[in-house]
Amino acid sequence: MHPSRGSNSSHQHLLRDEDTQVNYGAVTSAAGVLLSQADADKTNASLRTKIDLAVLPTVAMLFFLSSLDKSNISNAAVAGLLEDLHMSEAQYSTALMVTLIPYSTAQFATNLIMKVVGPRTLLPTLAILWGFTCAVQGFVTNYEGLLACRFFLGLFEGGLLPGITLYLSTFYPRQRLQLRGSIVLSAVTVASAFSGLLAAAIMRIDGLANKPGWAWLFILEGLFTVAFGGACYILLPNTPMSLSFLTEADKRHIVQKLHEEGTILADEPDEHLNLVEIGRTFIRPHVLLVSIAGFLNGATVSGLGYFLPLILTGLGYHGRDAQLMSVPPFAVAAVCAITASFFSDRYGQRGLMMIVSGMVATVGFAIFLASYTNLVRYAALFLLVPASFCVAPPLGTWAVNNSAPFARRATALALVSGMTNIGAVLATWLFAMSPAPRYTSATIVLLVFQVAVVVCATANRLWLAHENRRKEKLRQASGLTSAPEHGPDSVMEAGDNSIWYKFVL
Template sequence: MMTTVVEPAESIISTDGDSVYENRTENEGDRVALTADSREGASECLSPSSSQGRVWTKMDLIVLPVMTTMFFLSSLDRSNIGNARVAGFQEQLGITDEQFSFALTITIIPYSFVNFPTNALQKLLGPRLLLPSMVVLWGAVCAFQGLIKDYPGLLTCRFFLGLFEGGLLPGIVLYLSSFYPKRRLQLRISMLLSAVSLASAFSGLLAAAIVKMDGVSGKPGWAWLFIMEGTFTVLFGFAAFFLVPDAPTSAPFFTEAEKDLIKRALHEDGIILVGEEDKDYTWTELWRAFVQPHVILIALCGFFNGATVSGLAYFLPSIVAGLGYAGAEAQLMSVPPFAVTAVLSIASSFLADRYARRGIAIVSFAIVAAIGLSVFLASYVNVVRYASLFLLVPGSFCIAPPLGAWMSNNTAPTIRRATALALLSTMSNLGSIASAWILGALSAPPRYTTATAVLLAFQFGIIACAAGNILWLSSENAKREGQRGLPGAAAQGNDSIWYTYVL
């Protein structure tokens, strides 16, 4: 006698004799056979209520510190040019504002388009080899920036910095999306992306300390800023070769019962496909990501948010300096908004994971950022304008985690997910190119009127795209719910009628 039980993890489990089959959200026809003895053996060692939390906490301790440190160093090494600028870097090299903006653009161009090949390369080489190699290479380039003597040298370093760093974020998000179920992913992405906030906050503190080395060995303080931070990155990159597991079940310190629980959780959530092979998902599967409405809408949100986040990462020390603070004080006063951001990002992601609501989080934070930009644009009082940063910075930076989780949650199989995440990163980086010119050359400090107005319009773009995506995904879920009782051809990945989109 066959019985069917509908479980809350968006899967259907059918029991027949000694076998258990899961009709996962990935593909109704793609089934995993698990023997009853295997499930019973795992349950003997791990009670459902206590084991889940313990296993994922252990996974966090193995994976998150390394990934977060990588991204922290990436953010620090890419944006420390803003701190170097406040320390006299631009004046000593004789660089104009237009040349500075072009140097940032040179960084972002390879950073934007290397995502697709690096995600493919990660599939070929494995994350354990690729990700640490990238860390070592960009760390060396960052350190070399402390040795440059002219503008062409700066352009060369910034190009290779973008080339070696570019694939890191989509690579890490792809990596994490293969380790965690959907409703546990955004919190982990938030912890990862909080590294951007912490790096932006910490960079001010670190820069204030390192630039005091001005004159040591005949080098200016800004040169030591690049050298010290780049050298530490190289050392960590070599250590990471021994710290990064290639797959969740190859991570150390897990028992066999815990590995079974991990595999089952990822199967049930459609993260791991049974017998998934690259030949099954060819170029057709890759290009499919570019024509899906929800992928396009999330990518547009990424462009608008990338422009805001990148502009703040590069220019906040200069913005703060325009509010009446100078030198080390400007570096330090850029810290508090980012510290608030890190806490708020993790707290909001916990709630978004718990209730599986990404779109509402994005819309809410875009509204907060819009209010901050409106206050900054309207006020002429420096204290009020500085206070507006406590709305603008958290509102902007807290959008990135739900964007990454939303894209990952709603694209499958793996090659489509990898392509969609690379597209999101590319669009975010194209936004960074726009912000480099809007804030750097086309909008005069200290008011940055044109830039503020443009970024304010971008927040309304985020709200419109996110709200439209919620409506589209809701419509698709309702349509698929009605089709599940009807005969029809099975589709793969998130095209399947058994795949439920996360709102």
């Protein structure tokens, strides 16, 4: 390879995946000095780290606050919400369902709106709106008022996760995306763990200003979200072009790399943003299989997120102890999800990660179902909770990795996320209709769901491998050695239909 021209040539391979990086030899530095591959890799890693620091903390905090504000109702339920509002367990499940219905349907619109207004406008605005709604929950005095708040909370939070995933896909190539997505998604487990600690602390101000502790839980967490949402108008870069520390050469390379994968930036025009491209997404086998897996795993993850404190009550823990004992399984889940995603990115294996995680979760549910010893059942949570959460990161990433152009990618993300939340709606009734403390019927259903996740991931992996082999034959028959930059066969024009678009397994 010939050295790159220009004073910033050492940065020219920013964000290349590992398989691409190892094919490059020496790189020329700004001073004209020939750098070794190791030095070039260090330079690239340093630049990636800067981009990570500019983007990931902000979006991870947004999702952390979203998860905290959505799931803190489970902590409030243990802290006296049900008694104070004279609610039954069935009404509690209804309140959860009312949140999830708009949460599941808002995502299609918000993903397309983000293309118009930009992520730096949309994502902070959503945060301010749901944060305010969360705080209002602290002032409700009846069940009907709570239902109204939960509806708008779901409506404003619904577009966040697919919006963030779509946003990150405009900063990182496909092989670098899952680890970043996993870091963001780990906010769910951190929020689930932290909510127990935070709830235990806030309960100490129970009675302040004649308000119960659960009311202060909603008020304080909601107001913090509003404040952080306002700060995000400044903190959140709109596109890689907004990052001042990148050179013009760096920015050109990022755009070129993303365009090679069919990615269009938030502020670029998109001729394929139409109903035809949106409709085609719904007949793509790999999108449908991942969406079904999202529904199945969504029921599992949401069921655990909403009901784990109540499950722990059935294992003999009460009040603050139940809040605190929910922390370790979720903390382990966060570490496992990030670790597994690191290897998934490194080796490009989304489906394999889902298959292994689904198997481990199945074993965990089987132990929880079969045992009558509380200590063993609590230990089983350290299998089923981390493994279930490890399935979540590759779901959205797999959909993004294998969908182009923007309209298909946005729709695929919304479909996977929407199906995940429909599964969450089911989970609210699974546990409500399953007698405590064993929750036998709910456990059986979620065990079967994890087996089905393994089946979906295996089938999807086989289909994608078949498509890659078919495209490889067509590429050889074309007589071309590289993908055309323009024209009907280019990735930018044909999207994932292009024979040059390789699906990630």
